[in-house]
Amino acid sequence: MSTLLIRNGTIVTATDLYKGDVFVDGDRISTIGTALTMPADRSIDAAGKYVLPGGIDVHTHLDMPFGGTNSADDFESGTIAAAHGGTTTIVDFAIQYKGQTLHHAWETWMQKAEGKAVIDYGFHMIITELSDQVEQEMDALVRQGVTSFKLFMAYPGVFMLDDASIFRALLRTGQNGGTICMHAENGGVIDVLVKKALAEGKTAPKYHALTRPARAEGEATHRAIALAEMAGVPIYIVHLSAAEALEMVTEARDRGLPAYAETCPQYLFLSYDNYEEPGFEGAKYVMSPPLRPRETQDRLWRGLAFNDLQAISTDHCPFCMKEQKELGSGDFSKIPNGAPGIETRMSLVYDGGVRTGRISLNRFVELTSTSPAKIFGLFPRKGTIAPGSDADIVIFDPHRSMRLGVQTLHMKVDYNPYEGREVTGVTDTVISRGKVIVDGETFTGRAGAGSFLKRSTR
Ligand SMILES: [Zn+2]
Numbered sequence: 001m002s003t004l005l006i007r008n009g010t011i012v013t014a015t016d017l018y019k020g021d022v023f024v025d026g027d028r029i030s031t032i033g034t035a036l037t038m039p040a041d042r043s044i045d046a047a048g049k050y051v052l053p054g055g056i057d058v059h060t061h062l063d064m065p066f067g068g069t070n071s072a073d074d075f076e077s078g079t080i081a082a083a084h085g086g087t088t089t090i091v092d093f094a095i096q097y098k099g100q101t102l103h104h105a106w107e108t109w110m111q112k113a114e115g116k117a118v119i120d121y122g123f124h125m126i127i128t129e130l131s132d133q134v135e136q137e138m139d140a141l142v143r144q145g146v147t148s149f150k151l152f153m154a155y156p157g158v159f160m161l162d163d164a165s166i167f168r169a170l171l172r173t174g175q176n177g178g179t180i181c182m183h184a185e186n187g188g189v190i191d192v193l194v195k196k197a198l199a200e201g202k203t204a205p206k207y208h209a210l211t212r213p214a215r216a217e218g219e220a221t222h223r224a225i226a227l228a229e230m231a232g233v234p235i236y237i238v239h240l241s242a243a244e245a246l247e248m249v250t251e252a253r254d255r256g257l258p259a260y261a262e263t264c265p266q267y268l269f270l271s272y273d274n275y276e277e278p279g280f281e282g283a284k285y286v287m288s289p290p291l292r293p294r295e296t297q298d299r300l301w302r303g304l305a306f307n308d309l310q311a312i313s314t315d316h317c318p319f320c321m322k323e324q325k326e327l328g329s330g331d332f333s334k335i336p337n338g339a340p341g342i343e344t345r346m347s348l349v350y351d352g353g354v355r356t357g358r359i360s361l362n363r364f365v366e367l368t369s370t371s372p373a374k375i376f377g378l379f380p381r382k383g384t385i386a387p388g389s390d391a392d393i394v395i396f397d398p399h400r401s402m403r404l405g406v407q408t409l410h411m412k413v414d415y416n417p418y419e420g421r422e423v424t425g426v427t428d429t430v431i432s433r434g435k436v437i438v439d440g441e442t443f444t445g446r447a448g449a450g451s452f453l454k455r456s457t458r
Helices: 075-084 102-113 131-142 165-178 187-199 207-212 214-230 243-254 265-269 272-276 280-285 296-303 347-356 361-375
Strands: 003-012 017-025 028-035 042-046 052-053 053-062 085-093 120-124 150-153 179-183 235-237 260-265 393-403 422-432 435-439
Touching: 003 361, 003 393, 052 361, 053 131, 053 347, 053 361, 075 085, 075 422, 075 435, 085 102, 085 179, 085 235, 102 120, 102 131, 102 361, 131 150, 131 165, 150 165, 165 207, 165 214, 179 214, 207 272, 214 235, 243 260, 243 280, 243 296, 243 347, 260 296, 265 296, 272 280, 280 393, 296 361, 347 361, 347 393
Parallel strands: 003 042, 003 052, 053 085, 085 120, 120 150, 150 179, 179 235, 235 260
Antiparallel strands: 003 017, 017 028, 052 393, 393 422, 422 435
């Protein structure tokens, strides 16, 4: 077991901000104080820098099959990129395909991560078919630390569940303590609009967005919350993008319902305008839900500031333009859905949120680490800087700038949606369970060093 002393930094949690030293013994934080003098195997001077709890990204899709191809990052390249960006924990999605058990899906995804992940990871379970047996499996998975389940109201015939199945799954979490995460878009309406657009010869990438109206997200968000209300359980809306959906969450929270939602950097920094880029460039931004009108960004920032939105995750699901996004060059509905983001979240949100005064530094930590840790059963092991917590620590330089781009980033994808954008506020040193895994520009971690996290129930 080695020891590490981080000196002179400004320690920031969701509630605190003070100058101090952090002493790490083995894989946990041991002592916090001022002018600590204990001998350590390594000492890092963090003067002028922030000492933050490692980022927690609860929405990633590594090594995920979609439309005949696989997302471009596997658990090794994806978690290395996450680490460079200051994220030390991910929660990815294991998919139950029709006819399969949840356990089969879980084992499949455990194997994908095993020996590869460089940071700690957990899984949400995607349920695409619900039966009595699957409901029993939900209970068993909760006991094994897979305490959240994702359901889809979109992608009919592939992922979509009907309202009865959604309601049954919600009721089940009332007994087993799990949490339901919802992809809230009205899949039936979208399917009709997609077929209609294609029949009219509208095949360009922008029609992906034009066939997924904001109201389809608003309607499904409202329905998801209403179903959870009738079941008497909390609900977590994933990748909320539309003002119409935020209104539904806000209204529910105002009535005292335990409705939670995350948004993602792409909805805060990109907009529908990106689909109007020339040629096939719009395909870079094909994701679901789609990018929304620019005015929506301010609404989402306000939701983040006032706690109507509780987390910022990435929905990292990268596909290369070459050979992957190209699958939809003559038909937008065949473009693999998703974009890279696992590495750029912390710097984008710091630069665009904290530096502009939209959110406080504490709120930044809360949205990117503490709150997702609490919602998904990882707190206080993760999500804060406190004695006894895992030593997942980011030393963050608020003054250094970098230009985002495919040349400088580590995600295994041939474009970046923020290409050329300059951000101020960059990860300096990243520590995962007491080990330095990113030292300046250099990755010093090891494939397979990340562990599966058994998460607790609410
Ligand atoms: Zn997703």
